[in-house]
Amino acid sequence: MKRTTLSIKKQALENSPIEITNKGEKVVIKKTNRTSGKVTAKTKPILSNLFHIIEDIFKPKEQGNEAKAKPLTAKVNADHEKALVGLPLTDKLNNEQAEKLAEYVGKTDPEFKALLHFAVLSNECRNNLPQQLILDFCAKAVSRNWILKHKEEINIYKSLPQNISFSNQGYMSHLTMLINAKYDKRIASVKEAEKKLKEIDANSDKKQNKDTKDKNNGKEFSQKTTSNLNTERVNVIAIGYLWGLVTGKSDSDSILSCVYKLLKNEKEFNTSDKSIVFNLVGTLDTKSRYTTANIIEYFKKRSELDKQQESSAKSELISVKNKADKLVSDLSDRDVKIKDLEAEITRLNGDVDVYRHQIQENELDDKAKRFHLKDDTGKAKSKAFNLLNEETLTPLKLCLSALDREKPKTEVAIHHIELIIENLESELPWFIK
Numbered sequence: 001m002k003r004t005t006l007s008i009k010k011q012a013l014e015n016s017p018i019e020i021t022n023k024g025e026k027v028v029i030k031k032t033n034r035t036s037g038k039v040t041a042k043t044k045p046i047l048s049n050l051f052h053i054i055e056d057i058f059k060p061k062e063q064g065n066e067a068k069a070k071p072l073t074a075k076v077n078a079d080h081e082k083a084l085v086g087l088p089l090t091d092k093l094n095n096e097q098a099e100k101l102a103e104y105v106g107k108t109d110p111e112f113k114a115l116l117h118f119a120v121l122s123n124e125c126r127n128n129l130p131q132q133l134i135l136d137f138c139a140k141a142v143s144r145n146w147i148l149k150h151k152e153e154i155n156i157y158k159s160l161p162q163n164i165s166f167s168n169q170g171y172m173s174h175l176t177m178l179i180n181a182k183y184d185k186r187i188a189s190v191k192e193a194e195k196k197l198k199e200i201d202a203n204s205d206k207k208q209n210k211d212t213k214d215k216n217n218g219k220e221f222s223q224k225t226t227s228n229l230n231t232e233r234v235n236v237i238a239i240g241y242l243w244g245l246v247t248g249k250s251d252s253d254s255i256l257s258c259v260y261k262l263l264k265n266e267k268e269f270n271t272s273d274k275s276i277v278f279n280l281v282g283t284l285d286t287k288s289r290y291t292t293a294n295i296i297e298y299f300k301k302r303s304e305l306d307k308q309q310e311s312s313a314k315s316e317l318i319s320v321k322n323k324a325d326k327l328v329s330d331l332s333d334r335d336v337k338i339k340d341l342e343a344e345i346t347r348l349n350g351d352v353d354v355y356r357h358q359i360q361e362n363e364l365d366d367k368a369k370r371f372h373l374k375d376d377t378g379k380a381k382s383k384a385f386n387l388l389n390e391e392t393l394t395p396l397k398l399c400l401s402a403l404d405r406e407k408p409k410t411e412v413a414i415h416h417i418e419l420i421i422e423n424l425e426s427e428l429p430w431f432i433k
Helices: 008-015 050-058 078-085 095-108 113-124 128-145 171-203 226-246 252-266 273-282 289-403 410-432
Strands: 018-023 026-032 039-045
Touching (some): 050 095, 078 113, 095 128, 128 226, 226 252, 289 410
16 A cells, blocks of 8 residues: 655645635635634735835725725835845836825825835845835835925935035935935924914913914914924935935945934933943844844944054055155255255356456456557557658658769768668657557
8 A cells, every 4th residue: 555645734734724815916814713613814915016015015004995094004014024025126116106105105104114114124125126116216205295295306315415416425414414404494393383382272262273274374284293303304314325325326334424423313322331232132032133243243344344444554654654754855855955056056156247247347348458459550550651651751752863863962862761760760669569
C-alpha cells in the first residue's frame, strides 16, 4: 500500500475553518469558530497597485450608507507596508487619480501624520522609481491641503524657494525657513482670533463656535489650533526633507542636519550617558529596535569615516603648513634680494644722474668751444687774408717790379723781402696758438 503524506501547509488549509473569497478589488475572509460554529466575515482590499494602497489609507471610511470624512481616520498598517515592497516599476498615478487621492488626504489626515508615515514607509520599495512617485504624490497632497492651499500649487517644495538652485547646499534650510515663516504668520493670526473670541465670550452669554465669522474683519477662523498647526508644520517640513533626498535635490548630510535642528526645536535633548542607555534599551521591545540599531551603525561608520577624514585632513594640513612655511621662507629671501636690488637700482640711478650731469656739462662746453672755434676761425681767415694780401703779396709785387728792370734794384727788392720775412715771423706765432 502506497503511503501518502500531506505538507503542513496543505494540512492547515484542509483543516482550516477560514474561507477566502475574491470579490473584484476586495477579498472576503470568513472565519468559523469551531466550538460555537459562528461565522465572522472580514473584507480586505486587494492592494495590487499604488492607487489602491493610497486609497485604502486615506479614503474616508463609510458610515451606514453615506461616506463621511472623520478627522484623523487615515492610518497606515502592515498590509500597506507589505504591498509597497512589491510595487512594480511601471506603476503610475494619472493626474485625475492624484487629485482625487490628495483630496482624501485633506479630509482624513489634515495634519499629515499618516502621510508622513506613508512617506517614511516608501523606503520599503525595492526600486527608486516607485519611491520617487510616492514622494511626488506626498508633495502634491501637502501642496493641495496645507495652510496656503488656496494658491493651488503643485509642489510647494519647488515653488516656495526662489532665486536659489537645487545644487545650493542651503536649499533645504532656506525651504525650512520659508515654511516656518508661513506657519508663524498663520499661528499668530489664530492666536489673535482666539483672543478676540475670548473677548466676545466674555461680553456675551452665548458661546460662539470657533468657525464664527469675526464681525470686525469678516474673516472665518480656522478650526485648527496652534497645536494642530505646529504638528502640521513639522510634518510638512519632514515630508519636504524626504522628497528632497529621494528626488536628489539635497544630500543626506544636509537633510540630517536639518532634521536635527527640527527635532531640537521641538524638545530639549537629554544627553546624559544614563539617559541615553535607558532610552536605547527601551527600544529593544519595540518595532523600531532594528531601525535604532541601523541608525547607531550608520553614525558609527560616519564617526569612523570622520576620524579618517580628520586624520587625512591633519596630514594635509601639516603638508600645507610645511609648504606655507617654505613659501614664507622663500618670500623672505626674495624680500632681501628685492631690497638689495632696490639699493643697487638706487645707486645706479645716482650714477646715471651724475653721468647725465657730466654729459650736459660736456655738451655745454662743446657748444662753447664750437662757438669760440668758429670765432677764432673767422679771425684766422681775416688775419691770414690780410697777411697774405697786404703784407706779403703787395711787397712781393714791389720786389718783382724792382727786379724787373734793365738795371734791377736789388737793394729795394731785398728790403721788401726782408719786410715780408719780418711780417711772417711776427704773425706766425699767432696762428700756432
